Amino acid sequence: MSFRKENLEHCTAVYVETDKLNATISPELKKMFTDSMEEGKSSNLVLDISACKYCDSSGLSAILVGHRATKNSNGLLVVNGASDMVEKLIHLSKLDSILSLTPTFPEALDLVMMHEIEKGFE
Helix, strand or coil, X not given: CCEEEEEXXXXXXXXXXXXXXXXXXXXXXXXXXXXXXXXCCCCCEEEECCCCCEECHHHHHHHHHHHHHHHHCCCCEEEECCCXXXXXXXXXXXXXXXXXXXXXXXXXXXHHHHHHHHHHHC
């Protein structure tokens, strides 16, 4: 499997364990996102792509599926650990305006906690 999933207290963490997020594996990632949301353990996802050095449009499409799924559940998707190449692709495609990006996993967890605190005030 190209991914590993871990249920944490306020989110589900998905770790990409391959160096390419492309058309070969993006359907598997989309399914993992939708399955995670259907399980209902958390409405938040953290996607760790620190092992990924390459991403194409199908990989970005999979990330957007996760973003939509969390947004529809009043949750948050945080992407962490993007390589320079992947980060450039995200910026070029203007997805940085809708995606929450962090350099490290702990910072991603902090964003999730802030989101949960803000939801508590609504």
